[in-house]
Amino acid sequence: MTDYAFLVRPSHNRVYSQAALALVQAELGVFNERALGGRLTGVGTAELGGVPYVTFSTDGEGELTEGELRLLANLSSLYALFAYDREAGTLRPVTARPLDLFSSDLLTIQKYSGKTNEDFTKLLLNVTAMATDRPQALLDRALRVLDPMCGRGTTLNQALMYGLDSAGMDVDAQDFDAYALFLRTWLKHSRLKHQAESGPIRRNKRTLGRRFQASIGADKERYKRGEVIGLEVVNADTLQAREFFRPSSFDLVVTDAPYGVQHGSRPGGGGQGGGQGGPRLDRSPTALLRAAVPVWTELLRPGGAIGISWNTHVAGREELAGVLAEAGLEVRDSEAYRGFEHRVDQSIVRDLVVARKP
Structure with a gap:
């Protein structure tokens, strides 16, 4: 099992920012159900350094595959993805390249x-x-x-x-x-x-x-x-x-x-x-x-x-x-x-x- 955490993109809209954590968890649930074969488990949140992150784990021994990373990189509010060591409380950056072709x-x-x-x-x-x-x-x-x-x-x-x-x-x-x-x-x-x-x-x-x-x-x-x-x-x-x-x-x-x-x-x-x-x-x-x-x-x-x-x-x-x-x-x-x-x-x-x- 490998643990992951991602930082949610800041939103200029205060009300949407308050809902973003729950919305992206629901979105991750849909990705998991429809495209990842239910491989993700334990979707939730954790506060690291005073900042909330969305956390999840992969089942089995394997890390996210290249194809799974390509898909998850397009989550609507994903800002930065990390491998998460829960015991040490440390984060290791994971490269996630979204489909985006143009400037934001x-x-x-x-x-x-x-x-x-x-x-x-x-x-x-x-x-x-x-x-x-x-x-x-x-x-x-x-x-x-x-x-x-x-x-x-x-x-x-x-x-x-x-x-x-x-x-x-x-x-x-x-x-x-x-x-x-x-x-x-x-x-x-x-x-x-x-x-x-x-x-x-x-x-x-x-x-x-x-x-x-x-x-x-x-x-x-x-x-x-x-x-x-x-x-x-x-x-x-x-x-x-x-x-x-x-x-x-x-x-x-x-x-x-x-x-x-x-x-x-x-x-x-x-x-x-x-x-x-x-x-x-x-x-x-x-x-x-x-x-x-x-x-x-x-x-x-x-x-x-x-x-x-x-x-x-x-x-x-x-x-x-x-x-x-x-x-x-x-x-x-x-x-x-x-x-x-x-x-x-x-x-x-x-x-x-x-x-x-x-």
């Missing part, structure tokens, strides 16, 4: 009201990837991601950080424009080889929406070889997703449901977002999800997974699990997947639900 400012530079915490976005993407039939595909960068209510692109940025092809949809034109401007500017300032274009989507003499597309090279050599990361965003209602994306073309669908505070959903699922005029917005996301999840499921490959975060004040877990089950999805409901509820502020207690497409 891709995730952190955008600041706006209502932005989802970057560490939680990474956690949601991770545990959804673990719910697929091929959790190890994350390490091969072989997953294609859809965020069907992408806002200003936090999920898309995390997918790009991992080197995953991704796509997003959002009905809000201002969010669409803001994200396209941000990414163009970031790519230019980062001096990354890329192509980017945007324009209307027309079919049968009708304008259906707008599309922003980018092909990005992690470095010049890979770009020259044609090894690019594809990203596209469509400015249209998520219920129209079938008109823009092929069936069974994504491995992951990852999104934040409207929290019912700054953003609501149209009754009957007719869109997302806030604003003045038009029908009154519903604080509960259930109607929207009941209409949208069957659409998203068609776009998901068999063996793929959907992960949704939501505000428990406006919808119950069983209610959302029922919506996913009605669409023919298998909800991941083990103890590991029930450890993610946490407070965001007085009006939001966030949780996540994940389901697999048979």
